[in-house]
Amino acid sequence: xxxxxxxxxxxxxxxxxxxxxxxxxxxxxxxxxxxxxxxxxxxxxxxxxxxxxxxxxxxxxxxxxxxxxxxxxxxxxxxxxxxxxxxxxxxxxxxxxxxxxxxxxxxxxxxxxxxxxxxxxxxxxxxxxxxxxxxxxxxxxxxxxxxxxxxxxxxxxxxxxxxxxxxxxxxxxxxxxxxxxxxxxxxxxxxxxxxxxxxxxxxxxxxxxxxxxxxxxxxxxxxxxxxxx
Numbered sequence: 164x165x166x167x168x169x170x171x172x173x174x175x176x177x178x179x180x181x182x183x184x185x186x187x188x189x190x191x192x193x194x195x196x197x198x199x200x201x202x203x204x205x206x207x208x209x210x211x212x213x214x215x216x217x218x219x220x221x222x223x224x225x226x227x228x229x230x231x232x233x234x235x236x237x238x239x240x241x242x243x244x245x246x247x248x249x250x251x252x253x254x255x256x257x258x259x260x261x262x263x264x265x266x267x268x269x270x271x272x273x274x275x276x277x278x279x280x281x282x283x284x285x286x287x288x289x290x291x292x293x294x295x296x297x298x299x300x301x302x303x304x305x306x307x308x309x310x311x312x313x314x315x316x317x318x319x320x321x322x323x324x325x326x327x328x329x330x331x332x333x334x335x336x337x338x339x340x341x342x343x344x345x346x347x348x349x350x351x352x353x354x355x356x357x358x359x360x361x362x363x364x365x366x367x368x369x370x371x372x373x374x375x376x377x378x379x380x381x382x383x384x385x386x387x388x389x390x391x392x
Contacts, residue, residue: 164228164253166200168220170244170263173205176220177238179372180209182365183216184234196234197278198251200224208281209234214361215281226252231273232259240268284389287380289323290348293392294375299330300367302341307360308334319363323347323354323381348378356381356388366390 177196185193188211197208205220230253240261241249249263253272261268300319308316319332329342358366370379373392382389 164198164200164230165226165251166205166222166224167248167250168205168222170241170246170249172220173222173249174238174241176205176207176218177234177241179218179368180207180216181234181238182361182368183209183211183214185211192231192273192277192279194233194235195231195273195278196237197229197231197275199229199275201227208278210279210281212279213359214365216365217281228253229275230257230259231275231278232270233272236270237261240270282384282387284391285382285384287349287382287391288354289350289381290378291323291328291381292345292375293370293373293377293379295328295343295345296379297367297370297375299328299341299343300363300370303330303332303339304360304363304367306332306334306337306339307363309360310334315357318357318359321354321356321358323350323356325350325353354383356383358388362388362390 180196188194193211199206202224205222206217207220208217244263244266249261252260254260257272257274259270259272303319307319316334319330322329325347327342327344328347331340369390369392377392380391
């Protein structure tokens with residue numbers, strides 16, 4: 164694997180996946196970000212087995228390949244570099260070299276096959292404007308319970324209806340309900356989705372990064388929720 168990319172763009176992409184990086188893991192691979200280089204550019208991913216994030220970064224790829232690099236350390240290095248081009252190259256024995264100007268760093272990486280497989284995103288069941296989702300979250304996220312023992316209160320309930328979107332959360336004491344009358348594209352029937360707290364926070368970040376009227380695609384399978392934009 165060998166590629167070059169704009170330092171700002173790469174830092175932003177690495178920052179987007181940090182929410183899913185395990186902070187206190189006894190499983191080393193969960194503190195790593197998977198970097199995959201192809202003719203289409205870079206795809207980055209991170210997961211703590213509860214939350215998974217994938218994102219894209221434009222790049223000039225000289226040699227396709229992949230490596231799982233320490234996510235936080237790699238972001239720190241890219242942020243420390245001056246604006247311009249950064250070059251990243253995989254070396255023997257699972258080392259990754261990062262260079263820009265006179266700066267040169269080497270990181271011990273892990274093989275791609277150690278990284279947990281993220282599920283494929285199914286067909287979207289609905290599309291909601293990013294500004295609508297961000298507004299609903301802002302008005303309810305404060306009431307999501309932080310007590311891990313209360314699983315059903317550790318998230319927000321997202322209700323998708325043909326003519327409206329609602330979100331409600333509670334910690335057992337407060338019960339905010341936010342609603343917006345808006346058309347939900349693609350929705351065939353009412354959907355009730357319990358979104359975990361960390362996913363709600365990640366969804367707000369995703370929505371805030373988009374134009375207010377840009378669609379956020381919502382999908383699900385038997386055991387996962389998916390949000391993409």
